[in-house]
Every structure is written in structure tokens, then in C-alpha cells.
Amino acid sequence: MPEPDIELERYELFEGPRYRFEVDRRDFLKSFSTGLLVLLVVPRDGVLSAQQESGRGGGDRDRMPADVNAWLHIGEDGAVTAFTGKVELGQNIRTSLTQAIAEELKVPIAAVTLVMADTGRTPYDQGTFGSRTTPTMNLQLRKVAAAAREVLASRAAAQWNIARDAVTVKDGRVQGSGAAQSIGFGELVKNAPLVATVSEKTVLESPKDWAVAGTAVPKINGRDIVTGRHRYTSDMTPEGLLYGRIVRPPSYGATLARVDASAAEAMPGVVVVHDGNFLGVAAPTATAAGQAALAIKAEWTAGSGASARTLFTDLKRPADGNAGSPIIAGSVDEALTRGPLKVDAEYTVAYIAHAPLEPRAAVAEWQDGRVTVWTGTQRPFGVQQELVDAFHVAPDKARVIVPDTGSAYGGKHTGDAAIEAARLARAAGKPVKLVWTREEEFAWAYFRPAGVIEIHAAAQKDGVVTAWDYHNYNSGPAAIGTPYDVANQRIVFHPAQSPLRQGSYRGLAAVANHFARESHMDEVAHAAGIDPLAFRLKNLRDDRLVAVLKAATDKFGWKANATGIGLACGVEKGGYTACCVEVRVARGAVTLVRVTVAFECGAIVNPNGLNNQVEGAIIQGLGGALFEAIGFENGRLTNGHFAQYRLPRFSDVPPIDVILLDRRDLPPAGAGETPMVGLAPAIGNAIFSATGTRLRALPLVPHGLPASTNQ
């Protein structure tokens, strides 16, 4: 199958740092001058590069080059600390990564502390997105832990004068023969520090033998969450804290014309910062900050005037941007003229908001020209670079720490709140906390791209699809290629000038592209008069996709010719999914009766965590499928509140049957995104099956169907 060579990560609203200067970590490494340290040469590309033995063993701290990252440390007390630049956002990787380490190192879960997302302590990482944590970081940490296990086993074997194969490693101890030969990790490294490096020879446990990985280990900081003890960024209260508030323009694109801040400046303890278009205050209490911001008189120029009414024609206007190369196979134009069945349609998707329940927040503090910012972001090193650029400081003068965060779904790639808090803190000379209001989070973050997708397809009378001409305007290239076996294809992504700020969203454009593709496949199936399941099986060659499709339809009890049911399937980022939906339509109101979703992403690392992700993806997907859409008019949002922007709630959730296929023979892939992609088209297809009405816009039924529509 041809692969698009479009750089998907670009569409993740990811702008890589132009330069990455060496950071001197010697001070940090010194704190590990005892015990066992596992090192790796900086993996610049995020991929493990095997470390050569270059004479830097033996704990000789001084000869260690600066560009070395510490990945794992075992102290003389046996305490295991591991380091990763990844961020916990609710996807449960603090637990699954800890499981991977515990598995390879043969220690209990509770013995491992995982330090995450701290640019001052954890190795460089480009960000937590794209479902990359499980395939890359999980593997990396397993290798690191396995390397540690091996040097410990070898040292014990050497001490006992027996072969490495004669010792076993278990529960943080190495055992030789007999009770006398048993030694804890801490004792093994006492007074004789060790350095381990990962090499290509490092042997990992086979997933078939997993005892800790692959099991439903409870969420590691679950107790802190249910007691309210966990401190999100917005909960931090360092000594001497001031509270920030930003004065925002009334509409997009408006710039500051005039400011009178005298009344605010006269308030006790209030600091006002006006720097270019930046206007904000810091005050001793949140209430005072709000009052000070209100007291500022600001005049703004007129803004962009962008409006949703013309959105879908605007997006089809040619624009510059990275289109990547189209996927071309065979001769589409010819095949389209041949027919005989021809189906053309246009699909649209609206902008939607991530609306993470914890809005953007940051606590910033300056000390001796160094800035430290705690903030919820998916790209700590990216935000560090934003600080470097914004404040013209050297990289080792900017540190970003990400407390486990109140989720993001692709919506927290940027450091907006971090930069704003740091600007206020620098002026105030005190730490400043800035928590965006819900309205700010709606208006000044960014959206999942809106888009238009145009499809022309041709098929033979027997249902074999022969031509697939596919054009995606603006919504993005993720999962743009078809998994069906079609001889003649032309698949093109057309960048557009987006009127609203847009960026990544859970699954990127995979949701939009699956919606269009799977709705259209349904249309072709109906045109050919073939059951949608039989039709898909006829056009599929991909065994893994066929397997999930069969698993979902079997469990669902799929019946050709039944009404009110729909299905869809797809593959993205190494995850395979199929979704079946039953709907009921009465007097225009659409009710989801039940959803069955099958998912396969290789070996399962934590079944309960995976189940939670799949269920969550379906429930979040419900919103975008049925009713979520951002409205805007004259450069302002018309529904940027929870009171107006409808989110999925308890009562929207149908019974969801999750089927997980565990393929221990395949490496694990990520799972946070792909399970979502089949839902919207499956609902649309079910509505068609119920009513004969084909819906081609996401959201499908923001206001229901016409009141006269019945099943």
C-alpha cells in the first residue's frame, strides 16, 4: 500500500527547535555518584542509538561528557529511579512505563519512582503525542532496565565466581545457588558504583513471559487522585505566589491601540505588564488580579472578522503549505470514466475544542536570571524552547516541569500560559500562577482543524472498488490513505488558510478521514446493493483489519438487511479498529442504542488501562460525532462556554462493548487515539440504515434530524 510522505508531525502543531544546544548535566549526574546509573548517548532523533563502550565505565564522573542522559538509577538503598521526558495526561503511561521497568528489572512496582517531563532532569523528548509512548518509550525503558539487570547479574555472578547463567534475578535481588548466594541490588552497588549502557545485545523479556507488564496493575498515583492530594499545575502554591490575569483582545487579530492602566497600577501589590500586544497583571490574590484586569482600559483595533458561514468555501481556496506528495496508483481518471458504478460526495468537519477539564495553567518563577515553569503541556522541551526564544535566555536557564496534567487530547502542545506566566513573574520578581479561565481556554488555545473532503469513487457491479479519488482540504493528512485494495487511487491533501488557530487533536485528521472514507464506502456498498460488511471484506486484504472487523461484527450480531445498524473500520498508528453501532430515531431524535468496538494494537501492556482508553476514546468521540462544533462570527466565538458548547455527559453514553485482541507476537502500539476513528462513520451509516438520510457533515446531528424523521 502506498504510504503518504507527508510529515504528519508537522500537523501536530509541532515546530522543532532550530538548534538544540548541549545542556551541561554534570551537576545533575553528580547526584548519582553512587549506585548504578544507566546511561545512553543522547538519542537526538528520539530513537535509541546503541551506546558504544568508550572507556567511560567505572563511575568516573569527571570524564563523563556533558551530553549524556541518565535514564535509570539504583541507589545503595535499592531505590530505583527512572527518567523519561514523557508526560502523564491521563493516558496512564506513568503506570504502563513503570510496569515495563519493573518487568525487565525484576523489581516490585512500588520500588520504582518514575521522574517524568522535567527538562532539567529527564532526557530530551520531542513530546507526548501521536501514540508514540508505547512503541518507543516503553521499549526504550525496557532496554534500559534490562541493561541494569544484566550488569547487576554479572557483578553478582563474578562475586560468587559462577557463570551469569547460574544466577537469577527476582524481587530486586540476585540469587545464585543456595540460600547463601542472595544479594539485593542496593548491596551489590554499595561502595562500588556501576555504570551500565544499553547495547544492541541487551536482551528483553519476551512479551509471552511477561508477569508484570501485560497485567492490570492499578493506577500508580490513584490514591492521590481520589483524595484530591495530587497537585496539578493549577493547584501549586509556592511561597510568595502572585496570581496572574491576562487582558485579552475582544476578537481574533485585534491589536492593542491604547492602554490606560493607572487605576490598576494604583491597587495595592498589583503589577501591570504592557509589552507589545501583551497586557496582563499580577496581584496578591486571584480576586485582586481579576479586579485589576477589569480596571485596565484598553482599546483594540478591529480584528479579523472571520465567520463560520463561509468556512467550507474558504477552506477550498488554494493556499500555501506543506501538501506532501499525493498517493497515486494506477489511473484514476480512466477508472472513474469506466464505472460502471460511480459515487461522488463531499463531507465536512467542523472545528472542535479539546476542552480539557484542567484549562491551561502555569506557575513561573525567576531566580538569578533562570526561569522555572511548571505547566501542563505535551511538549516540555518544546515549551522550554519557546521560553528560550521569548526571553532570549540560554537553554540551561529555562526549565520546564510538567506535573501529571488534567489531560490534553492533543490540545496542549504549546506553551502559551507558560510564556505569559513567565513574563508576569519576571516583572513582578515573584512567582506567578496563571490559570486560564474556561472562556480563555476556548478562545485562545487552538482547535481541531475543520475541513472539506471530496471523494469520487467507482466500482464494478460485483462491488469491487476500482477508483478512489480523494481530496482533503485542511483537515489534515493523518490516515488519509485507504486500507482497501483499490487499483486506481489519487489521494491528495490540500493545505488551506485556516481562519482559526488550529493544531493537533486526538487522532489528528484520522477521525475526519475515517468519517469521510467509511461513510463513502457505505454509500458505494448501497449503490452496489451489497451488505456493508460483505462489501468491506470483499475489498480488504489486510488480515489484521479483517480480524477486528470480524471480531466486532460477531460480538455485535451484525445482520445484513437489519435496519438502524452501521459499521466502520480503520487502521492508524499501528492500531486496528472496527466499530458497530445501533441507533434509534424517533421524531428526529437520534439515540445510540449500543456500540461495539474491537481494537488490536499488538501486545497489550495493561488490559485495564487499554480498556479505559478505548472506552474513553469512544465517549469523547461521541461529542465530535454527534454535536460538538465551534461557532464563530466576526472574529469571535459564539459558543465558547460549557453552557453553550455541548460535551458528552453521563446520559449520552450508550452501553459500550469493548473487545481487545491481544497479539503477544507483535510489538505493542499506542492506543489513545485510534479507537475513536470508527465511531462517527458507524453512527452516520446507522442513521442512513434507519432513515435513508445520508449525513455528510460532522457533527452529524447537532440539532437532531427534522422532527418528521422516524425509523
Next chain:
Amino acid sequence: MKVSLRVNGATHEVDVTPTQTLLSVLRDQLGLTGTKYGCGEGQCGACTVLIDGLPVRSCQARASLVQDKSVSTIESLESNGRLHPLQEAFLKHEAMQCGYCTPGMIMAGVGLLASTADLTDEAIVKAMDRNVCRCGTYPRIVAAIKEAAHARA
């Protein structure tokens, strides 16, 4: 103005503005940050606390009007290292992902458990419908509340 608030069994004298919300006093003045801000307009329930045993959105309650009433926050549920049965049930069912909605969900659930004897799925969904979990853990939350209801029975 000075008001005296009874929170988690202790009385606090605090200086508030007349319109200041209970949420803001709890978080910013009393350091009880387990109660979360999600929307500030009564729509998400992240800020739910109990006032005289009933679930209330603390972003909608004026601190100055809850004098003489008893306020309980998520921090009050654990006692002597023992979790409330609903907290245990949330852990057992892993009824959370990012956990930001969790304190509000648990407080709403505790209020519901206390006020309703016979809890069906429908009753839980109806009572909890104004609490948002953006991560989509609703089915697990329903299961956790049911479990705690059975444990109580």
C-alpha cells in the same frame, strides 16, 4: 468582609469580597486545592463540595452566604488513613484517567449515596449528569457508585 466558615470540621475566619466564590476561598485562601475549577459557570461539577451534606457547585456559591453551614471537601473523606468506600470503589474500578474531574465526581457521588436509598443506573446517570468527565470514564464512575451503594446496603 470577614466571614467565618466551617470547613471539614474546622472554623476559619477569612477575609472575602462580597461576591467571592466559595471555590476561590477554598482553593486560594484555605489551600484546599482538591476542589477544582473547570468552568466557573456551574456546568461541569469539578468544583462540587457538600454543604450540609448536599452536593453544591462551589463556583456558584458565595462564600459570604455559607456562614453557619458545614462545608465538606474531598480532603475530608479520608479518615485515619482509611478511604471512604466511594474512594475505594473509584480505585477498584479505576474510574479515572487524568483525574481532574474525580474529586467533584466523588463529592457528587457521596451526596447522592447519602440522599438516595435505592440507586438504579438511571438514578445515578440522572443525578450525575451535570458532572463532566472529558476523558470519558462515565461507565466506570457509574460502576463505582453502584459498588459503594451495595457496600453500604
